[in-house]
Amino acid sequence: MSLPSTAAPPGRRLFTARRLPALLMILIVGILVVAPLLRIVLATLTPGGLEAWQAVLASPMSPNLWWRPLLNTLILGIGVSAGCLLLGGFTAWLVVMTDVPGRRLLGVMHTLPFMIPSFAAALAWGTLFRNSRMGGSSGFFESNGFLIPDWLAWGIVPVLIVLIAHYYSLAFTIIGAALSSVGADLVEAAQMTGARRPRIFFGIVLPVVTPALVSAGSLTLAGAVANFAAPALLGLPVRMQTLSTRLFGMIEIGQAERGFVLALLLIAVSGVFLFLSDRLVSGRRAFVTVTGKGGRTRRFPLGKWRWPLCALGFGLAGLTTVVPVLVLVASSLAPQTGALFSNWTLHFWLGEGGGQIAQGTAGIFRNPVLIGALVNTLKLGVTVALISMVLGLALAHTITRNKGTVLANVLSQLAFLPLLIPSIAFAAAYIALFGAPLGPLPSLYGTFTLLVMAAAAHNLPYAVQAGRSVLGQIATDLEESARLTGAGPLRRMWAIVFPLAIRGLLAGAILVFVKMVRDLSLVVLLFSATSPVLSMVAYRYAAEGFMQFANAITVLILVICLAASLIAQALQARVQKWKE
Amino acid sequence: MASAPTEAKDAIRITHLVKRFGDFTAIPDLSLSVPPGAFLVLVGPSGCGKSTLLRMLAGLDDPSGGEIAFMGQTVSSGAGGVVADPKKRNAGLVFQSYALWPHMTVAGNIGWPLKVAGWDRQAREARIDEVLGLLGIAALRDRYPAEISGGQQQRVAIARTLAPKPAILLFDEPLSNLDAKLRIEMRSELMRIHRATGATSVYVTHDQVEAMTMASHVAVMNHGRVEQFGPPRELLARPATTFVATFLGTPPGNLLPAQRRGDWLEHAGVALAPAALAQGRDAVQLFYRAEQIGIGPAAGRPVLKAEFSESAPMAGKVMVTATAGAAGDALRLSAIVDDFPDARPGDAIDLTLSGAPDAVFAMTGERIE
Ligand SMILES: Nc1ncnc2c1ncn2[C@@H]1O[C@H](COP(=O)(O)OP(=O)(O)OP(=O)(O)O)[C@@H](O)[C@H]1O
Ligand SMILES: [Mg+2]
Numbered sequence: 011m012s013l014p015s016t017a018a019p020p021g022r023r024l025f026t027a028r029r030l031p032a033l034l035m036i037l038i039v040g041i042l043v044v045a046p047l048l049r050i051v052l053a054t055l056t057p058g059g060l061e062a063w064q065a066v067l068a069s070p071m072s073p074n075l076w077w078r079p080l081l082n083t084l085i086l087g088i089g090v091s092a093g094c095l096l097l098g099g100f101t102a103w104l105v106v107m108t109d110v111p112g113r114r115l116l117g118v119m120h121t122l123p124f125m126i127p128s129f130a131a132a133l134a135w136g137t138l139f140r141n142s143r144m145g146g147s148s149g150f151f152e153s154n155g156f157l158i159p160d161w162l163a164w165g166i167v168p169v170l171i172v173l174i175a176h177y178y179s180l181a182f183t184i185i186g187a188a189l190s191s192v193g194a195d196l197v198e199a200a201q202m203t204g205a206r207r208p209r210i211f212f213g214i215v216l217p218v219v220t221p222a223l224v225s226a227g228s229l230t231l232a233g234a235v236a237n238f239a240a241p242a243l244l245g246l247p248v249r250m251q252t253l254s255t256r257l258f259g260m261i262e263i264g265q266a267e268r269g270f271v272l273a274l275l276l277i278a279v280s281g282v283f284l285f286l287s288d289r290l291v292s293g294r295r296a297f298v299t300v301t302g303k304g305g306r307t308r309r310f311p312l313g314k315w316r317w318p319l320c321a322l323g324f325g326l327a328g329l330t331t332v333v334p335v336l337v338l339v340a341s342s343l344a345p346q347t348g349a350l351f352s353n354w355t356l357h358f359w360l361g362e363g364g365g366q367i368a369q370g371t372a373g374i375f376r377n378p379v380l381i382g383a384l385v386n387t388l389k390l391g392v393t394v395a396l397i398s399m400v401l402g403l404a405l406a407h408t409i410t411r412n413k414g415t416v417l418a419n420v421l422s423q424l425a426f427l428p429l430l431i432p433s434i435a436f437a438a439a440y441i442a443l444f445g446a447p448l449g450p451l452p453s454l455y456g457t458f459t460l461l462v463m464a465a466a467a468h469n470l471p472y473a474v475q476a477g478r479s480v481l482g483q484i485a486t487d488l489e490e491s492a493r494l495t496g497a498g499p500l501r502r503m504w505a506i507v508f509p510l511a512i513r514g515l516l517a518g519a520i521l522v523f524v525k526m527v528r529d530l531s532l533v534v535l536l537f538s539a540t541s542p543v544l545s546m547v548a549y550r551y552a553a554e555g556f557m558q559f560a561n562a563i564t565v566l567i568l569v570i571c572l573a574a575s576l577i578a579q580a581l582q583a584r585v586q587k588w589k590e
Numbered sequence: 591m592a593s594a595p596t597e598a599k600d601a602i603r604i605t606h607l608v609k610r611f612g613d614f615t616a617i618p619d620l621s622l623s624v625p626p627g628a629f630l631v632l633v634g635p636s637g638c639g640k641s642t643l644l645r646m647l648a649g650l651d652d653p654s655g656g657e658i659a660f661m662g663q664t665v666s667s668g669a670g671g672v673v674a675d676p677k678k679r680n681a682g683l684v685f686q687s688y689a690l691w692p693h694m695t696v697a698g699n700i701g702w703p704l705k706v707a708g709w710d711r712q713a714r715e716a717r718i719d720e721v722l723g724l725l726g727i728a729a730l731r732d733r734y735p736a737e738i739s740g741g742q743q744q745r746v747a748i749a750r751t752l753a754p755k756p757a758i759l760l761f762d763e764p765l766s767n768l769d770a771k772l773r774i775e776m777r778s779e780l781m782r783i784h785r786a787t788g789a790t791s792v793y794v795t796h797d798q799v800e801a802m803t804m805a806s807h808v809a810v811m812n813h814g815r816v817e818q819f820g821p822p823r824e825l826l827a828r829p830a831t832t833f834v835a836t837f838l839g840t841p842p843g844n845l846l847p848a849q850r851r852g853d854w855l856e857h858a859g860v861a862l863a864p865a866a867l868a869q870g871r872d873a874v875q876l877f878y879r880a881e882q883i884g885i886g887p888a889a890g891r892p893v894l895k896a897e898f899s900e901s902a903p904m905a906g907k908v909m910v911t912a913t914a915g916a917a918g919d920a921l922r923l924s925a926i927v928d929d930f931p932d933a934r935p936g937d938a939i940d941l942t943l944s945g946a947p948d949a950v951f952a953m954t955g956e957r958i959e
Contacts, residue, residue: 195689198650203703203754204677213702217693 032417035408038401039424042467046439047431050270053442062267066275075268076275079256082245083235083279085166086173086252090234091227093174097326098181098226104323105182106189107215109309111320117186119327124179125575126334127528129239129549130564131172134334136243137341137350137557139163144247147557150337150350164248172240175330177233181226188222189215207310221291228287232280236432238531243552253279254434254531261438261535266445273438280432335568342562358558374562380547384566387544390458390533391526394465395519401466402473403515406481409474422474429471437535440464461536468532469522476518480511513581520578524571599662601626601758601790602647608655608668609642609814616642617814620656624807629784631793631801631822633837634811640794643811644762647792648683649676660758677707682756686763688747690735696722697731700750707754721749724783741772748780752787759784759791765800777804798838802826810834832955835877841909841924843948844878858915860892862943867950867959874958876947883925884942885910894941896923898933912939 053059066075104110105117123131140149141163152158161167192215200210238254246255253276260269312319343354359375374380405425412418428436440463444454454460466473530545537546544567552560603623609616616639624630632640645651646666647658655668660681665674690699697718704714722728725745730738735746744764751759764780765773781804784791795801801808802822809819810833818830829835829843836842846857850872854861857876868874887893896912897920903909908927913920923941933939950959 193687193689195685195687196691198648199683199685199689199691199750200702201650202648202676202681202683202751203706204675205706209706214691218691220693 029412029417031404032408032412032421035405035421036417036424039405039421039470042463043424043427043470046436046443046464046467047427050273050439050442054267054270054274056267059267059270062265062271066268066271074251075256075260075272079251079253079272080275080279082166082241082250083252083254083276086169086237086241087231087235087279087283089170090173090177091231093170094178094181094230095185095223095227097174097178098183098230099185099223101178101182101323101326102186102189104319106186107310108312108319110312110316110323112324116320116323116327119324119331120182121179122327123176123330124183125571126176126331126568127239127530127545127564127571128173128176128237129243129530129545129552130338130528130568131176131330131334132169132240132243133548133552133557133560133564134337135168135172136552137337137561139168140557144555147346147555153346160248165245165250168244169240169250172244173234173237175334176240177230179330180233181230184222184226184229185219188219192218224287224291228283231283232432235280235283236276236434236531238434238534239549242534242549246553254432257434257438258534261441266441269438270442273435276432276435277430281430284430335565338561338565338568342558342565344558358562374559374566379542380544380563383542383544383547383563386458386541387527387567387570390461390465390543391523393462394469394526395523397462397466398469398473398522399476399515399519401470402475402477402518403480404477405470405474406477410478410481425474426471428468431468432531433468433529434531434535436468437464437532440536456537456539458541461533464536465526465529465532469525472521472525473518476514476521480514480518517578517581520574520581524574524578527570527574528567599626600624600659601628601661602630602792603659603662604643604656605659606656607643607646607653607658609639609646609651610654615814620814620816622809622816622819624790626661626790627788627806629781629791629793629804629806631795631805631808632811633795633798633801633808634817635837636796638811639814640796640811641762642814644683644760644792644794647758648681648760649673649679650683679758680756681758681760682751682754683760683762684747684751684764686766688735688743688767690743690746690750692735695732695734696727696738696746696749699735699746700753703750703754717753721753724752724786725749725779741768741776744768744776745779748783752783755787755789757789759787759789761791761793763794763796766795766797773800780804799840802838810837828957829877829949830957832875832877832951835949835951839879841880841904841911841926843880844883844921844923845951846876846878846921846947847873847953848876849873858894860894862892863947863950867947869958871952871958873953875951875953877949877951878943879948880909880924880926882944882948883923884944885925885927885931885939886942887940888942888944891942891944894923894943896939896941898931898937898939899935901930912941914941 054063065071069075101116101120105113105120110116136149138150139152139158139162140147141152141158141160142148143160143163147153149158149163196214196218197210200214205213235252236254237252238258241250241252241255242258245252251259253272257269257272257276260266260272337350340350340354342358343356344350344352345355345357405421409418409422409425412421431439440460441455444451444460444463446455447453454463528545530549533543533546534549537543542550544563548560548563548567551557551563600623605621607617607620620643632643634640642651646653649666652673653666653668657664657668658666660679663674665679667673691702694702700718700721701714704717709717718731719728722731725748727742727745727749730742730746735743738746744767748764761780765776768776777800780793793800793804805822807820808822808825810817810825812833818825818834825834826838829838832845836845846862848855848857848862848868850856850865850868851861853865855863855865855868855874855876862876867876894914896914899911899913901908901910904926908930910925910927910931912923912925914923915921925941931939949957952958
C-alpha cells in the first residue's frame with residue numbers, strides 16, 4: 011500500500027514516532043484486506059489467469075461458467091430486492107403508519123427473520139417441500155400425498171422465496187425507521203392543502219422515504235447476489251448455478267483461476283449496484299427530515315381492514331420465523347419427515363449408532379466429528395470475536411487520534427472495504443494469497459489460522475464501528491465528570507473507562523461471534539476437512555440427504571446464536587441502565 | 591368562501607365544542623366567536639387544550655360535540671358529523687415544527703399546495719414569487735429545507751401556508767423554536783403579514799407577551815375552558831379570574847389571601863382593606879399589581895414582612911421578588927420599584943401596599959369586585 015504523495019507535505023514527518031502506530035495499523039489492514047484483493051487480481055493476470063478470463067467470458071464454456079450463473083444471480087438479486095421492498099415496505103407501513111392491532115409485537119417479529127441464517131430457512135424449505143426427484147427421502151408434503159412439482163421443490167423459485175423470507179426483515183428495519191421519521195406534521199401539512207390520501211402517499215410519503223427504499227433495495231440485492239447457502243442447498247441439486255455457487259464449484263474442483271475470475275466478477279456485480287444506489291441517494295437530495303419534533307406519527311385508521319391486515323402481518327411473521335424454526339426442531343426429533351409431529355425421539359441428538367434409524371448413524375452428541383465441530387465452531391467464534399475487537403479498537407483509536415489526516419481517511423476507507431465484498435469472494439481472495447506457499451510462509455490453505463484471519467478481516471467494519479462507539483462513549487462527559495471529582499488517571503481507568511469499555515466491547519464481540527457461528531459462505535471455502543465447523547457439517551449432511559442431522563445441527567447453531575444474543579441484550583440493557 | 595360575508599357573520603364561531611380522547615375530556619364545553627380580520631390568540635399553560643382546539647379548527651380532528659362555523663358555514667359538527675375537509679375550509683395551518691417537505695425545494699414546498707388546488711403553472715410561479723417576496727426569502731427559492739436555517743425554514747413554512755390565500759390562518763406556536771431575537775423579529779413580521787393579507791388568524795402560544803402584542807382578541811384557556819375572552823387591554827385591566835390575573839402581565843400581579851376580622855380583611859395579621867369588599871364572604875383573595883407594592887415602611891400603609899429573593903432590571907425600573915409567610919406555603923410577591931434595594935437574598939424587607947386592591951376574587955377564583 012503506497013500512500014498518495016500528498017499524504018504529508020514534508021515527507022520526513024510521515025515517520026515520526028507519533029505516526030508509527032498509524033503506519034503499523036495500515037500495514038496490518040494492508041495485509042488483511044488489501045493484499046488478498048490485490049493478489050486475486052494479480053492471480054488472474056498471469057498467463058493461466060488470462061486463459062481463465064477467456065474461458066469464463068469468451069469461450070464455448072462461458073454460457074455455463076458465466077452467462078447463465080450471471081442471469082440467475084441477477085434474477086435472484088432483482089427478484090429478492092423487489093420482493094423485499096414489497097414485503098418489507100408493506101410490513102413497515104403496517105407497523106409504523108397504521109392502527110393495526112398488535113403493532114409492537116409485529117414490529118419485533120418482523121425483525122427476527124434476518125437473525126435466522128439463510129441456510130436454516132433453506133433447510134426448513136427442503137424439509138417441507140423436497141420431492142423424490144433427487145433421490146433421498148422426500149419432504150413433509152410429498153410424504154403426505156401432495157405432489158410437489160419440481161419448480162417448487164428446487165431451483166430458482168424456492169431460492170427466491172427463501173431469500174425474500176430472509177432479507178425482507180432487513181428492508182423492514184430500514185424502511186420502518188424512515189417511515190417513523192415522517193412526522194405526523196408532514197402528512198398533516200399535506201392534508202391541509204386538501205390533497206387526497208393517494209396524492210399524499212405518492213407526493214409526500216413515498217418521496218420522503220425514497221432514500222431508505224433505495225438503500226433497502228440495494229442492500230437486499232447485494233445480499234441475495236452474494237448468498238451462497240440458499241442456492242447451494244436448493245439450486246445445486248438441479249444444477250441451478252449462481253455466481254457464488256459457480257465460484258465455489260470452480261475452486262472445489264481445482265480450477266482456482268476460473269474461481270478467482272468469477273470472484274472478481276461477483277465483486278463487480280454487487281459493487282455496481284451498491285455504487286449506483288449510492289449515486290442515486292447522495293448529493294443535495296440526501297436530505298434528512300428536518301422536522302423539529304418528529305416522534306408523533308400519524309396513524310391511518312384501517313377501518314374494516316384492521317383485522318384482515320393484522321392476520322396477514324402475523325401470518326407473514328409466523329411463516330418466516332416460527333414455522334422454519336418449528337420445522338427444524340420437529341424434523342430433528344421425528345424419525346420420518348412425513349410425520350413431523352409424531353413418534354418424536356431424541357435419536358438424532360443422543361441416539362447410539364447401529365440402530366434402525368438414520369442408517370445406523372449415531373446422534374449428533376455422540377458423534378465425535380460433531381463434537382469436534384462444535385468445539386471448533388466455538389473456538390472459531392471466540393477467537394475471531396476477540397481478534398476483531400482488539401483490531402477494531404486499535405483501528406478506531408488510531409483513526410480518532412489522527413482525525414482529519416490522510417492516514418486516518420485511508421485507514422477508515424480500508425477498514426470498511428470488506429463490507430462491499432461478498433464473503434465467498436473474500437474467501438477466494440484469501441485462497442489466492444495464502445493458498446500457496448508465500449516466500450518462507452507455508453501454504454495456509456485449510457488451516458484454522460487462515461480461517462481466523464479471513465474472518466477477522468471480513469468482520470473489520472463491524473469491529474471498527476463497535477470500537478468507535480466504545481471510544482465515543484468513553485470520551486464524552488463521563489470521563490470528564492470523573493476527572494472533575496478528582497480521581498487520578500489510574501482510578502479513572504479502572505472505575506469509569508474499563509467497565510464502560512468492556513461492556514461495549516463485549517457486545518461488539520458477541521455480534522461478531524454470532525456472525526461467525528452462523529456463517530457458511532466464508533467457511534465453506536476455507537474450512538479444513540479435518541476440523542470442520544458446525545455450519546459446514548450441516549451443509550454436508552444436507553447435501554448428502556441426511557436432513558434430520560442437518561436440521562439438528564442447525565437447531566444447535568440457532569440455540570448458540572440465541573444464547574449469545576440474549577447475553578448481548580442483557581449487557582446492553584445493563585449499559586443502558588448504567589448510563590441513566 | 592361561497593356565501594358573501596355579511597356584517598353579522600362571524601369569521602369563526604365555535605359553539606359548545608367538546609373534545610374527548612377516550613375517557614379523557616380535553617375540552618368540556620367551549621364557545622367563542624371572532625369577526626373577520628381578527629387576530630385571535632389562544633394562550634394558556636401546557637396541556638390546556640390549545641393545540642386540540644386548533645386542530646379541530648384545521649379539520650385535522652373531529653369534535654366530539656358542538657359546532658364550528660366559518661363565515662356562517664358549519665365546517666365541523668360533533669353531532670351531525672358534518673366535517674368539511676380542509677380544502678373546503680379555506681384555512682391554512684403553520685406548524686410548530688415547520689413540517690417542510692424535505693424532498694422539495696423552497697419553491698416546490700410553496701408550489702405543491704397550489705398544484706393540489708389546481709392552479710396552472712404560470713399562476714403558480716407568479717404566486718410563489720409573490721409570497722417569497724412578501725417574506726423576503728426570494729434568494730432561497732431553489733434551496734432544499736435542509737440547506738436553510740431555522741428562521742428561514744419558519745418563513746418558508748409561513749409562505750407555504752399563505753400561498754393559496756386562505757381566508758383563515760392558523761398558527762400553532764410558530765415561533766417557539768426560534769431564539770429570542772428572531773422571535774421578536776418574526777412577531778412583527780407576522781403582524782405585518784396579517785395586515786397585508788387581512789386573513790382572520792388564530793394563533794396559539796404560551797408566551798403571554800406574544801399574546802398581548804399581537805392579538806386583537808385573546809382567549810385565556812385553562813383545563814380546556816376559556817377563562818376569559820376579550821381584547822388584551824381589557825384582560826389586563828379587568829381579569830375575570832385569579833388564573834387570568836396571575837397568568838397575564840409582566841411581572842405577574844400578586845394575590846394575597848385574606849380573612850375577615852371585624853371590619854377589616856387581614857392577611858397574616860395585617861389589616862389590608864375594609865371588610866365591605868368581601869361582600870359578606872369570610873375569606874377572599876386580594877389582587878395587587880406589582881406597581882402597588884413598594885419597599886420600606888410608609889406612614890399609614892399596611893406593611894408585610896417578607897424575605898428578599900432577587901431583583902432584575904425592567905424597562906428602567908427594578909422588579910423585586912420576595913417571599914412572605916412560612917417556608918412551607920410561602921407566597922411569592924413581585925414589586926416594581928425605582929431603585930435596586932439594598933438587600934441580599936435572604937434579608938428581611940418590608941413590603942408596603944399602596945392603595946386599595948386592584949381586584950377582589952372569591953376563594954374559588956371568580957372576580958367579585
Ligand atoms: N391524541 C390524544 N389522545 C389523548 N389525549 C390527548 C391527545 N391529544 C391531546 N391530548 C390531551 O389533551 C390535553 C390538551 O392537549 P393539547 O395538545 O391541546 O395541549 P396544549 O394546550 O396544546 O399544550 P402545549 O402548550 O404543551 O402544546 C392534554 O392533556 C393532552 O394530554
Ligand atoms: Mg400544543
